[in-house]
Amino acid sequence: DAMVIQNPRYQVTQFGKPVTLSCSQTLNHNVMYWYQQKSSQAPKLLFHYYDKDFNNEADTPDNFQSRRPNTSFCFLDIRSPGLGDAAMYLCATHRRGAGDTETQYFGPGTRLLVL
Amino acid sequence: KNQVEQSPQSLIILEGKNCTLQCNYTVSPFSNLRWYKQDTGRGPVSLTIMTFSENTKSNGRYTATLDADTKQSSLHITASQLSDSASYICVVRGLSGGSYIPTFGRGTSLIVHP
Numbered sequence: 001d002a003m004v005i006q007n008p009r010y011q012v013t014q015f016g017k018p019v020t021l022s023c024s025q026t027l028n029h030n031v032m033y034w035y036q037q038k039s040s041q042a043p044k045l046l047f048h049y050y051d052k053d054f055n056n057e058a059d060t061p062d063n064f065q066s067r068r069p070n071t072s073f074c075f076l077d078i079r080s081p082g083l084g085d086a087a088m089y090l091c092a093t094h095r096r097g098a099g100d101t102e103t104q105y106f107g108p109g110t111r112l113l114v115l
Numbered sequence: 116k117n118q119v120e121q122s123p124q125s126l127i128i129l130e131g132k133n134c135t136l137q138c139n140y141t142v143s144p145f146s147n148l149r150w151y152k153q154d155t156g157r158g159p160v161s162l163t164i165m166t167f168s169e170n171t172k173s174n175g176r177y178t179a180t181l182d183a184d185t186k187q188s189s190l191h192i193t194a195s196q197l198s199d200s201a202s203y204i205c206v207v208r209g210l211s212g213g214s215y216i217p218t219f220g221r222g223t224s225l226i227v228h229p
Contacts, residue, residue, distance in 0.1 A: 004158070040124075042204065042219035043159075090158050102147055102208060104217070106158030 003027050004107035006091050012113045013081050021076040021110045023091030030097065032074040033104065034066060035090040043090055049074060050096060078112075086114045117142040119207050119220035127226045132195055136223045138188040138205030150179050150190045151204040153222065159204055162190070195227045 005024045013019040023032065031050050035043035047056045049068045063085070065077040078085055091107040119140045128134050140148070147166045151159035163172045163179040165188070172179050176193045192199055205220040 006158075040221070040224070042119075042221045045216065048216070088156075092158070102164065103149075103161050104159075104206075106151075106160070108158050109156070111156065 004091060004093055004105050006089075006107035006110050008110060009108060010111050010113070012115060013078075014115050015083065016080045019078050019081055019112065021078075021089050021091075021112070023074045023076070023107055024072050025091075025093045025105075025107075026072070027093055027095070027105060028071060029093035029095045029105070030071070031094040032068060033090075033092040033094070034064075034074070034076050035092065036085075037088045037090055037109070046076070081112070081114045083114050086112055088112075117207070117209055117218045119205055119218050121203075121205050121220040121223050123223060124221070125224040125226070127228060128195055130195060130197055130227050130229050134192050134195060134225065136190045136192075136203050136205075136225070138190070138207075138220055140186050140188070140205070140207045140218070140220075142186075142207040142209040142218050144209060145183060145186070146208045148179075148181055148188050149206045149208075149217075150177070150188075151206060153202040153204055155201070162203075192225075195225075197227050197229060200225060200227045 007022050033048040034046045037043040046060045067075045088109045088111050090109045092104040094104045122137045149164045150162045153159040165181045178191045181188045202222040202224050204222040206217045208217040
C-alpha cells in the first residue's frame, strides 16, 4: 500500500522549460518535505510545509517553488531547469506533534533529466 | 554546524559475510539517530531509530549501536544477502531551536556479490 506517491517516476525536460513534480500522501501527515538528491550525495532539503506554513531553506534557489493546495498534495515547480538541476527529487512526510514517531516516510522519488 | 559523517563511502562484500558501517555526528543537543536503507532509484526506508538512552537496536539481520558520549553509531549487517546491496544513510535529529529538521549523512554504498 503506497503511502507517499510521487509522479512521474522519471521526468525528462528541456533546458529552461518549466516542469512540475507531484507528491501525494495517504498518511494525513502535517509535514511534507522536498529533497534534492544528486548521485552519491545525501538528500538536500529544499523546503518543507508544516501544515500550510511554507519553510524555505536559505540556500534553495529561487528557481524552485512549491505549492501545497491541501494536506495530501504537494508540488515542486522548477521554473527554468538548468543542467545542474538534474537529480532525484524525493518527497517525504512526517507527523509532527501528538503521535510523532519522528519517522520521515519517503516516496520513491522522481528522477529528473534535463536535456 | 551540525554534520553527519559516514564511512566507508563504499563497500563490497561477498554474500553471507558480515559488515559494519560507521556514522559519526556533531549534532547537538542530540534527539535521535536513524539508519535508512535506500535502494537504487528508490526513496529511503527506515531501518532503526535510537534515542539517547538506547545503545543497541536490532531489526532482523540489522543491528545498530549508539554511543552518545563519543557521538558514534554503527550499523552491523549479519549474513549479508544480495538484496542488501543499497545505500545506507545515517540521519541525526537534534533539538536546535526546537527544529525537527534532521541532518543527513552522505551514505555508504554497499554492494553484495554472489
